Amino acid sequence: MEETFRKDLTHLSWDEVYARQMKRAPLVGEWMDSLQLKAGDQVLEIGAGPGYVSLVLADRVGAGGGVYAVDRSPEALAHLERLQKERGISHIHRLVADAATLEPAGLPVGSALITMVLHHAEDPAGILDNVARLLLPGALVVVAEFHPEGPGDGPGPPQAHRLRPEQVQAWGKGAGFLVRSFHRQTPEHYMVLFQLDV
């Protein structure tokens, strides 16, 4: 468990955040399967950070689909932009914005990920409220977080900064989502699958 934790991640470089994202690679396939993501789909990633998950999503949806990568940090998305250029990937659309206030114009998507983000946010309930405005009726959303009773034996926030799954589900319900499933992917990580009520 890390000694220092700052919600804005200023204690780490974006290369270090990317390395931590890669360590969570085994979780990503289940997130995409739960969203039923396939070639040609459009998907929203809230809090994309330096972009590891966005790149995996881009591979899944293919050049005929699209990934909207939202982050409040321009530096994080500059890291993603550099990787996109190196790899010749143009179907990731980066948006520097606060997810709690991002306007829905041009974002009619049927699925979204909010993974390892809410414990960094000042207004996590506000993010879920706003994401509900950005999505099509019936849209699926994966929220993943660190479990407060996880072992804390890897990179991740101290237990005191972790969000209880009951709290995350209550925020989602308050935003108009139904809880489709909840489980621990590992002792350290859990995911909630929400669906926007139709």
Ligand SMILES: C[S@@+](CC[C@H](N)C(=O)[O-])C[C@H]1O[C@@H](n2cnc3c(N)ncnc32)[C@H](O)[C@@H]1O
């Ligand atoms: C640890 S990274 C998670 C990256 C990725 N989602 C993953 O699963 O690996 C958390 C990111 O959430 C972003 N973030 C936190 N609050 C946000 C907000 N209100 N709006 C947009 N981005 C936010 C941070 O800037 C940071 O890049």
